[in-house]
Amino acid sequence: MxxxxxxxxxxxxxxxxxxxxxxxxxxxxxxxxxxxxxxxxxxxxxxxxxxxxxxxxxxxxxxxxxxxxxxxxxxxxxxxxxxxxxxxxxxxxxRCIPPLVATPPQPATVQIDWGEAPDASIFYGRTQELETLTQWVQVDRCRVINLLGLGGIGKTTLVATLIDRLAKRQNSSAPAFEHIIWRSLRHEPSVDEILSDLLQVLSNSPALTLPHTLNQTISQLMKILQQRRCLLVLDSVEAILQSKERSGCYRDGFEGYGELIRRMGESGHSSCLILTSREQSHEIRLLEGKDYPVRSHLLKGLLPQDGLNILQAEGIAATDADHQALLELYAGNPLLLKMATSTIHSLFMGNVAHFLAQEALTFGHIYDLLDHQFERLSALEKTVMHWLAHQGKSVLLPSVIATFVPSVSRQKLLGVLESLRWRSLLDCTSSGITVSPVIVDYVTSQTVDPTTSLELC
The missing domain is CATH 1.10.260 (434 Repressor (Amino-terminal Domain))
Incomplete structure (x- = not known):
């Protein structure tokens, strides 16, 4: 045989x-x-x-x-x-039936609803950040990812680039998403509107009848997210958070978003929710951790070479020293760099040295962007920022505590410093607490006296 x-x-x-x-x-x-x-x-x-x-x-x-x-x-x-x-x-x-022939797996197709996502065709650097986020989404299977950073730092563009790359990697080694949905909170939609929108897209039913309570509606969404692997993006979360309070508190009527985020973080599922915000919500603080499925990433400025690529793309020709100075003064913030280069072209005929000689970093749209962020601070947060900005150097934490305690309780002061850090308005390093030059320039241009009595805070 x-x-x-x-x-x-x-x-x-x-x-x-x-x-x-x-x-x-x-x-x-x-x-x-x-x-x-x-x-x-x-x-x-x-x-x-x-x-x-x-x-x-x-x-x-x-x-x-x-x-x-x-x-x-x-x-x-x-x-x-x-x-x-x-x-x-x-x-x-x-057997009289033909054997089942295994058909080769077909490339996965993902349904993408881009909503108000920006065009990310022009993108600089962020290699390490993209690798980290890809690891969290595809390998670690994080349920909620919170991307934080100052206005203009590139949070939205980074996530749009991430999604574009994930959509092109739909294969057996990188588990496919069935749906990717992007929604912006910039125009302050209610949580009911967002949930209704998501359910209609995921169920492909415009005439969908929703449950009567928020909890039931979230449960209906969670059931879908448990059955399918979906990627949801909520951009500009700070729009639904309170201003003039410690960061992370929801505005009246928007508290339901906190419940949605909590359920997404605590419930078992293989989907992912990505949030972009200038501030961190309380739910994220309670749920996040290095080895937990809920994580935050504080986005900082571009690396020097990536920042230089922006300046060169904007047609800024200068000495290496002037290029470096411009990058450091604006802390590698892509949008602030582009705004500054526009002024350098229009008022200084492209001469970076003449611009730097003015020693004025915040003006026009740059001032407006920072002013919008500072208007969200509480009275005590503003007082602390003014004091730090007027020091002109890094300040050790014991010095900050000695200045404000006992006029302000130690617990309250530490909470404020943490809040300011998550707002990307200060940085904590081994050498102390630092404030970037562009923030210092904005703060010191204000008329508020940094020695103002703390009794009002």
Whole structure:
């Protein structure tokens, strides 16, 4: 007997599933994937672990090309709470149905609703940040990611670039998203509007009837996110947060977003919610951690070479020293650099040295952008920022505490410093607390006396 004849003889031994049996089994496996694996396909190895069968045996059962013994099929069915009936199997040598031919996996397609996402075709640097976010989304399977940073630092563009790259990587090594949806909170939509919008898109039903309560509506969304792997983006979250309070408090009527974020962070699912904001919400602070599925990333300025690429793209020709000075003064903030280069062209005929000689960093749109951020601060936060800006150098934490305590409680002061850090208005390093030159220039241009009595705070 030849080896080929031997292989064919082995295939005729035992029993195989009928069309009815294989359909019954695959339906049960799909149900198991939805209920216990967040809708993700179980591998042959994972099915083997659950059924206590070897991967090779599992493959034989599913492919129906080679026979197995009755005990194997019965064990497989019982593991999935199924009963192996007489019509579910047939002797391999009597099989009259063609074997199931495994079709090669088709490239995954993702449905993307870009909403108000920006065009990210022009993008500079951020290689490390993209690698970190990709790791969090694809490998660590984070449920909520909070991207924080000063206005103009590039949060929105970074996420848009990330999504564009993820959409192009839909393959077996990088688990695919079925849906990617981008929504902006800049125009302050209610949480009911956002939830209704998301559910209509995900269910493909414009006439969808929503539950009567917020909790039920969030539960309906969570059920979908558990069954499918979706990526949701909520941009400009600071628009629904209170101003003149410690960062992270919701405005009246927008508290439901906190419940949505909490449920997304605590519930089991394989989807992901990405938030961009100038401030961190309280829910994120409570849920985040290095090894937790909820994480925050504070986006800082561009690396020098990436910042230089922006200046060169804007047609700014200068000495290396002047280029470096411009990058340091604006802390590598892409939008502030572009605004400054516009003024350098229009008023200084492209001469960076003449611009730097004015020693005025905040004007026009740059001033407006920073003014908008500072208007959100509490009275005590403004007082602390004015004091720090007038020091002209890094300040050690004990010096800050000695200045404000006991006029302000130690607990309240530490909370304010933490809040200012998450607003990207100061930086904490081993050398002390520092404030970037452009922030110092803005703050010192204000008329408020940094020695103002703390009694009003």
């Amino acid at each position: 030849t080896s080929g004849d031997s292989d064919r003889s082995k295939r005729k031994r035992g029993i195989v599933l009928t069309s009815q049996g294989i359909q019954k089994l695959r339906t049960a496996i799909t149900h198991l994937e939805n209920e216990e694996n967040f809708g993700q396909k179980l591998t042959i190895a994972e099915l083997g672990f659950r059924t206590r069968l070897t991967p090779d045996t599992v493959a034989k059962v599913l492919n129906t090309e080679q026979g197995v013994d009755y005990r194997t099929l019965d064990s497989f069915f019982r593991t999935l709470n199924l009963e192996l009936g007489e019509s579910d199997y047939i002797r391999a040598d009597l």
